[in-house]
Amino acid sequence: MKEHLLASKVTGIPPSGIRKFFDIVTEMKDVISLGVGEPDFDTPWHIREEGIYSLEKGKTIYTSNSGLMELRQEITLYLERRYKIGYDPKTQVLVTVGASEGIDLALRALINPGDEILIPEPSYVSYKPCTVLAGGVPVVIATKAENEFRLTAEELEANITPKTKALILPYPNNPTGAIMRKEDLEKIVEVLKNKDIIVISDEIYAELTYGGEHISIASFPEMYEQTVVLNGFSKAYAMTGWRMGYAAGPQALIAAMTKIHQYAIMCAPSTSQYAGIQALRHGDEDVQMMRSSYDGRRRLLVQGFRDMGLDCFEPLGAFYVFPCIQKTGLSSNEFCERLLQEQKVAAVPGTAFGDCGEGFIRCSYAYSVENLKEALHRIEQFVKKYI
Amino acid sequence: MRQKLLEILEKDSRLSVEDLATMLGVQKEDVQREIETLEAEQIICGYHTLINWDQTDKESVTALIEVKVTPQRGEGFDKIAHRIYNFSEVKAVYLMSGGFDLTVIVEGKTMKEVALFVAHKLAPLDTVLSTATHFVLKKYKEYGIIFEKGQKDERMIVCP
Numbered sequence: 006m007k008e009h010l011l012a013s014k015v016t017g018i019p020p021s022g023i024r025k026f027f028d029i030v031t032e033m034k035d036v037i038s039l040g041v042g043e044p045d046f047d048t049p050w051h052i053r054e055e056g057i058y059s060l061e062k063g064k065t066i067y068t069s070n071s072g073l074m075e076l077r078q079e080i081t082l083y084l085e086r087r088y089k090i091g092y093d094p095k096t097q098v099l100v101t102v103g104a105s106e107g108i109d110l111a112l113r114a115l116i117n118p119g120d121e122i123l124i125p126e127p128s129y130v131s132y133k134p135c136t137v138l139a140g141g142v143p144v145v146i147a148t149k150a151e152n153e154f155r156l157t158a159e160e161l162e163a164n165i166t167p168k169t170k171a172l173i174l175p176y177p178n179n180p181t182g183a184i185m186r187k188e189d190l191e192k193i194v195e196v197l198k199n200k201d202i203i204v205i206s207d208e209i210y211a212e213l214t215y216g217g218e219h220i221s222i223a224s225f226p227e228m229y230e231q232t233v234v235l236n237g238f239s240k241a242y243a244m245t246g247w248r249m250g251y252a253a254g255p256q257a258l259i260a261a262m263t264k265i266h267q268y269a270i271m272c273a274p275s276t277s278q279y280a281g282i283q284a285l286r287h288g289d290e291d292v293q294m295m296r297s298s299y300d301g302r303r304r305l306l307v308q309g310f311r312d313m314g315l316d317c318f319e320p321l322g323a324f325y326v327f328p329c330i331q332k333t334g335l336s337s338n339e340f341c342e343r344l345l346q347e348q349k350v351a352a353v354p355g356t357a358f359g360d361c362g363e364g365f366i367r368c369s370y371a372y373s374v375e376n377l378k379e380a381l382h383r384i385e386q387f388v389k390k391y392i
Numbered sequence: 393m394r395q396k397l398l399e400i401l402e403k404d405s406r407l408s409v410e411d412l413a414t415m416l417g418v419q420k421e422d423v424q425r426e427i428e429t430l431e432a433e434q435i436i437c438g439y440h441t442l443i444n445w446d447q448t449d450k451e452s453v454t455a456l457i458e459v460k461v462t463p464q465r466g467e468g469f470d471k472i473a474h475r476i477y478n479f480s481e482v483k484a485v486y487l488m489s490g491g492f493d494l495t496v497i498v499e500g501k502t503m504k505e506v507a508l509f510v511a512h513k514l515a516p517l518d519t520v521l522s523t524a525t526h527f528v529l530k531k532y533k534e535y536g537i538i539f540e541k542g543q544k545d546e547r548m549i550v551c552p
Contacts, residue, residue, distance in 0.1 A: 021552065023550055023551070023552050026550060027548075027549070027550045027551075030549045030550050031549065036549060038549040038550065040549055040550035040551070041547045041548065041549070041550065041551055042551045042552055043547055043551065045545070045547070129552065130552045131552075179552075297396065297399070300415075301396075301400060301415030301416065302415070304414050304415050304416075304417055305411060305414050305415050308414045351549050351550055353550060353552075357552070358552075374404065374407065374411070374415075378411070
């Protein structure tokens with residue numbers, strides 16, 4: 006087909022920064038990877054079993070556009086129980102195909118041509134393209150290592166213009182592992198309250214918060230009407246392939262998102278929805294077990310990088326560490342490509358998550374301790390040559 | 393720390409004290425001391441290797457034996473359990489609720505050897521009323537580990 010027939014909006018979007026790297030990696034053998042963005046656990050069996058049972062009972066038809074009522078009820082109970090945010094399951098919750106769909110829907114439901122969307126970076130790869138596809142203008146806020154990649158009130162304020170429509174708040178953060186503590190959020194709330202700016206709070210890693218509880222910005226009463234919470238099952242319950250997420254927020258926004266969802270998607274997969282009910286009802290112990298397991302591996306990886314002389318702040322969320330590799334004199338891309346060629350270890354260049362990720366690499370600890378130790382050993386051999 | 397340390401060790405007892413200390417966010421010396429205490433208190437009772445013997449040439453059979461006994465005055469089931477668990481063929485003994493009293497797990501080289509053990513050693517014990525021997529045909533899962541080949545990481549090597 007002729008290239009010019011494609012929408013210029015789409016052709017104008019650069020391919021994912023991870024793509025090129027992915028192509029190199031897939032051709033190599035015996036690679037130890039720290040590059041994966043999903044849990045190393047299987048979905049707990051009782052959850053899978055519930056999905057199987059729903060199939061056996063022939064529950065294979067469309068559900069309501071918003072998702073099964075029973076599931077939406079469980080979602081509201083969960084958000085109340087875990088994060089002290091109350092929603093009406095009938096009008097304020099939408100079950101989506103992964104939290105990724107939620108990002109797209111929220112942006113499409115909010116953006117008028119030329120509206121600006123504030124996007125703290127480094128962050129997940131879809132915010133910018135989804136903003137552009139929805140006709141918006143991404144405004145990147147580069148968060149800093151010295152602030153442990155938290156968004157500060159000053160950085161936020163400096164980027165607000167009359168055109169600002171929304172802020173994406175991606176914490177706990179992929180790729181940095183940064184979280185926003187209560188006191189950090191309080192300052193953000195001070196800036197945003199009573200302004201016509203919506204917060205799209207991507208909390209997909211909320212359950213993977215270490216040494217404290219995740220705080221949602223929606224739990225601040227002054228922000229409740231201004232915030233849409235995006236969450237899901239992928240990270241908390243190791244359910245990435247089920248594609249299950251949800252959005253919860255003010256009625257008008259959820260209604261608008263539901264409108265797009267009902268035409269574009271119809272409904273989230275029914276099997277996954279039944280499994281999701283089981284996860285929310287009986288999955289707390291699994292989440293606890295996985296969190297505790299990640300926590301030990303997190304410390305191991307952070308210590309490993311520090312021992313080899315690299316600066317590495319302590320990430321308190323998600324399952325990534327984000328060590329600084331500037332000391333080696335290499336760029337993120339060079340570091341990762343050479344590390345792969347010389348030691349067969351795959352990590353992701355920080356620049357895949359925004360220009361300000363330069364000088365960092367993302368390493369996931371969703372791997373066995375044995376795997377992590379071998380990777381650390383190899384990286385140490387590599388780093389030694391440069392520092 | 394105790395609970396978490398035990399949870400980690402239960403899954404992998406080969407981790408070094410250094411790694412355990414890092415994973416728990418405590419000092420190496422504290423981990424060392426805690427492990428020694430746990431051993432002294434016999435909360436940690438041993439460090440074993442889980443082997444799928446079916447994958448080797450070694451001949452062995454496992455049997456689960458249901459045993460009904462008469463509890464003894466003043467001793468309950470403990471005395472008879474003691475007489476049973478001291479046999480080296482016996483790998484585990486549990487006191488049960490329900491239709492019988494003791495579960496005895498016995499290992500031997502052949503079915504005949506196990507049968508002879510039951511006939512000559514176990515059944516004749518004074519307080520043993522009856523036994524029912526069930527041989528294990530295949531072990532699918534042991535101590536939380538699935539004995540199935542080909543469980544490998546199928547995740548993409550790099551993804552956002």
